[in-house]
Amino acid sequence: MTTRIxxxxxxxxxxxxxxxxxxxxxxxxDYDTALAIMKALPGAGSDIIELGMPFxxxxxxxPAIQAAGLRALKGGQTLAKTLKMASEFRAGDDETPxxxxxxxxxxxxxxVDRFLADAKASGIDGLIVVDLPPEMDEELCIxxxxxxxxxxxxxxxxTDDKRLPKVLENTSGFVYYVSMTxxxxxxxxxxxxxxxxxxxxxxHTALPVCVGFGVKTAEQARVIxxxxxxxxxxxxxxxxxxxxxxxxxxxxxxxxxxxATLVSGLAQGVxxxxxxAAE
Amino acid sequence: xxxxxxxxxxxxxxxxxxxxxxxxxxxxAETLMPLILDLEExxxxxxxxxxxxxxxxxxxxxxxxxxxxxxFAEGLTKHLGGAKxxxxxxxxNHTGSHKINNxxxxxxxxKRMGKKRIIAETGAGQHGVASATVAAxxxxxxxxxxxxxxxxxxxxxxxRMKLLGAEVRPVTAGHGTLKDAMNEALRxxxxxxxxxxxxxxxxxxxxxxxxxxxxxxxxxGTEARAQMLEQEGRLPDVIIAAVGGGSNAIGLFHPFLDDKxxxxxxxxxxxxxxxxxxxxxxxxxxKPGVLHGNRTYLLQNSDGQILDGxxxxxxxxxxxxxxxxxxLRDSGxxxxxxxxxxxxxxAFQLTTRVEGIIPALESAHAIAxxxxxxxxxxxxxxxxxxxxxxxxxxxxxxxxxxxxEI
Numbered sequence: 197m198t199t200r201i202x203x204x205x206x207x208x209x210x211x212x213x214x215x216x217x218x219x220x221x222x223x224x225x226d227y228d229t230a231l232a233i234m235k236a237l238p239g240a241g242s243d244i245i246e247l248g249m250p251f252x253x254x255x256x257x258x259p260a261i262q263a264a265g266l267r268a269l270k271g272g273q274t275l276a277k278t279l280k281m282a283s284e285f286r287a288g289d290d291e292t293p294x295x296x297x298x299x300x301x302x303x304x305x306x307x308v309d310r311f312l313a314d315a316k317a318s319g320i321d322g323l324i325v326v327d328l329p330p331e332m333d334e335e336l337c338i339x340x341x342x343x344x345x346x347x348x349x350x351x352x353x354x355t356d357d358k359r360l361p362k363v364l365e366n367t368s369g370f371v372y373y374v375s376m377t378x379x380x381x382x383x384x385x386x387x388x389x390x391x392x393x394x395x396x397x398x399x400h401t402a403l404p405v406c407v408g409f410g411v412k413t414a415e416q417a418r419v420i421x422x423x424x425x426x427x428x429x430x431x432x433x434x435x436x437x438x439x440x441x442x443x444x445x446x447x448x449x450x451x452x453x454x455x456a457t458l459v460s461g462l463a464q465g466v467x468x469x470x471x472x473a474a475e
Numbered sequence: 476x477x478x479x480x481x482x483x484x485x486x487x488x489x490x491x492x493x494x495x496x497x498x499x500x501x502x503x504a505e506t507l508m509p510l511i512l513d514l515e516e517x518x519x520x521x522x523x524x525x526x527x528x529x530x531x532x533x534x535x536x537x538x539x540x541x542x543x544x545x546x547f548a549e550g551l552t553k554h555l556g557g558a559k560x561x562x563x564x565x566x567x568n569h570t571g572s573h574k575i576n577n578x579x580x581x582x583x584x585x586k587r588m589g590k591k592r593i594i595a596e597t598g599a600g601q602h603g604v605a606s607a608t609v610a611a612x613x614x615x616x617x618x619x620x621x622x623x624x625x626x627x628x629x630x631x632x633x634x635r636m637k638l639l640g641a642e643v644r645p646v647t648a649g650h651g652t653l654k655d656a657m658n659e660a661l662r663x664x665x666x667x668x669x670x671x672x673x674x675x676x677x678x679x680x681x682x683x684x685x686x687x688x689x690x691x692x693x694x695x696g697t698e699a700r701a702q703m704l705e706q707e708g709r710l711p712d713v714i715i716a717a718v719g720g721g722s723n724a725i726g727l728f729h730p731f732l733d734d735k736x737x738x739x740x741x742x743x744x745x746x747x748x749x750x751x752x753x754x755x756x757x758x759x760x761x762k763p764g765v766l767h768g769n770r771t772y773l774l775q776n777s778d779g780q781i782l783d784g785x786x787x788x789x790x791x792x793x794x795x796x797x798x799x800x801x802x803l804r805d806s807g808x809x810x811x812x813x814x815x816x817x818x819x820x821x822a823f824q825l826t827t828r829v830e831g832i833i834p835a836l837e838s839a840h841a842i843a844x845x846x847x848x849x850x851x852x853x854x855x856x857x858x859x860x861x862x863x864x865x866x867x868x869x870x871x872x873x874x875x876x877x878x879x880e881i
Contacts, residue, residue: 252780253654253766255661256504262648274778300502301765305779327502327765331492352506354668359509377506378666 200293200321201346201369204243205404205425214421216241216466217406218459219297219430221248221264222281223273224437225445230268232452233437234285238292240456241463245285246324246428249278249298256326258381264434267445275302275311279318286319295322295348295369300336308336312343322346322369330362337366350374351397353385360400370404370426371397375411381431384410391423414465421469429462485732485808488799493682495802501681503768506665511768515683517588522690527583534579538612539569541576541694545702545859550829551842558712558852560845562832562862563699563727572835572864573695573723574605574676580691582609585672592667593617595674596660598625598653598719599790599837600632601864602676607641609674617641620659623651625789632868650783653719653793657767677720678797681768685797692726699859700730707857713738713848716861717840718811719755719791721800723863732808740848741800742840744786745813753785756813757796758804771798787816787872788836790864818843820876823866835864836872 208215218237223230237245250265250273257265282294296315303311303325315323323340330337330349337347346369354377355363364371373393376385394405407420408428417427436458440449488495493515501511521527535541544564552560565573585593593615597603603619610617619636623645626633636643649655657680664673678688696714703711714731716724718741731737746754754760757772764773766781774782774794786792803809819836822843826834834842841860849858866873874881 302779329508331501350505354509377668379662
């Protein structure tokens with residue numbers, strides 16, 4: 197069974213370029229604005245959308261994404277609304293893969309079976325749940341795979357060769373390599389080490405490997421994209437939204453436009469990655 | 476809900492996956508997974524190593540001052556006019572609370588594991604002080620994360636930590652309490668995986684923390700059980716302890732879990748009442764969810780967002796509880812009851828006046844429940860209340876509540 201993620205990755209492989217994976221927070225700063233941002237992403241060059249599910253206690257996130265989640269929750273975002281946002285997007289775009297990213301508790305409270313049914317119906321293709329390591333696969337990973345939803349696992353610099361097979365075992369869609377030990381939005385790690393890690397992971401799996409955490413600029417996207425199958429950008433996008441919000445959360449410019457401008461630049465970086473590498 | 480079958484023993488958990496029934500587990504980011512697996516391996520080796528045991532025993536005796544006394548609280552007993560009340564005097568330990576028991580154990584683990592830096596979270600500051608103390612004693616740099624609200628209401632402990640050479644980092648997220656401090660400590664840990672030991676202060680977090688903290692704290696119950704047998708010739712009828720994350724409570728309870736005639740009561744922070752959200756009674760008013768590495772009872776809304784809660788006592792101001800307590804609740808072995816801010820304040824004052832002991836506000840919650848049930852009990856019945864810490868740190872809070880200026 198292939199998913200939109202598999203098809204998109206295969207297509208990009210044929211084109212010979214890495215994917216640009218864009219993260220933003222569902223409901224930040226409010227539902228309508230976030231939906232407009234989401235709709236603007238593919239046109240700006242995003243190949244895969246990571247739709248953030250806000251959580252009150254995002255333990256792996258830095259200040260930017262923490263603040264985005266709080267803005268979304270304050271704006272009334274819930275998991276049900278995030279799913280609705282995906283399905284509204286899906287009504288106008290049946291190709292761009294959507295990956296939900298967040299923490300387990302809201303899903304657990306929603307109910308795993310109900311969540312998977314609703315996610316599937318909303319056109320969700322994959323899940324990244326930060327606090328569900330392979331040791332907890334029975335919770336959501338196995339049910340998701342049975343439901344035909346990709347479960348995308350994070351591999352990190354602490355995931356050594358001995359542990360990698362366990363991490364990769366039930367992973368599908370792609371592998372998300374976290375470029376450093378740290379929280380989202382930290383400084384980018386040494387890119388040589390990142391390339392070496394991507395090569396190491398590729399030795400264990402045929403799945404595409406996308407790299408995230410710390411990628412903020414088109415140049416960084418280009419460098420990372422030279423070795424990875426995809427580049428994930430999150431904090432920079434979330435910051436682009438925060439930058440056009442005033443002290444009371446009022447919009448000083450159009451957030452969707454701000455995001456589109458940033459993503460277009462990143463897309464150029466990603467598209468020049470293999471060209472540059474070939475030089 | 477979630478009623479598990481009655482086990483033969485209540486003392487065998489957790490299982491190999493770190494579960495107590497449906498509670499517990501290892502809900503952490505992949506970056507931390509290898510670290511907690513390593514910790515589990517090292518802990519399994521350490522707990523059967525006679526050298527480790529001997530070193531901990533030696534420090535407990537000569538540094539922390541164990542065993543702590545089991546004290547017959549004659550003044551309170553007379554005042555209440557019912558069962559005999561005993562205090563397990565954890566307030567007399569070095570650093571003034573039970574927290575030192577766990578910190579000594581974990582610092583020895585950190586040493587075995589070759590770690591170079593200690594981080595900790597703290598609510599009331601008792602665990603922060605105990606962490607800073609063992610870090611000073613063993614020569615480690617120490618960073619303590621503490622909610623900004625708690626930094627303000629527990630200023631004496633903040634100063635103590637600084638004197639001990641620790642860096643106290645105030646956390647402004649959320650309500651600035653223990654939950655937020657724990658988030659920030661986890662963020663530090665995920666960033667500094669190579670050299671940092673996370674010294675968790677309560678019997679919560681990812682496996683193996685709930686188990687190892689419980690085992691280090693079980694010295695409380697093991698001593699109390701033997702002391703009661705020696706002093707009264709029999710086991711107590713009731714034992715009571717306050718539950719925030721639940722480390723002093725699980726420490727007292729665990730050795731008694733299979734003594735079927737001993738009634739065990741855990742006291743949650745009822746704050747300003749269970750009707751609203753200004754309390755921290757996760758087991759009385761919350762439902763199971765996943766936070767900080769484990770599944771347990773949590774205060775949360777219908778969308779699974781964690782609530783902040785409220786308690787007069789910074790040490791109980793946490794929207795969750797250790798997973799073993801959640802399991803003991805559902806299995807029915809332990810009864811959990813809320814005590815309001817005002818009731819705790821009354822117990823604080825009464826204990827001070829009739830016993831000449833200033834209890835921590837956390838412990839005052841447990842005493843407050845004793846005040847409710849002891850008058851209805853027979854005079855030959857026996858009650859142990861865990862006096863988990865001394866209340867010097869709380870005098871500012873209490874003065875504030877009473878409208879007095881210091």
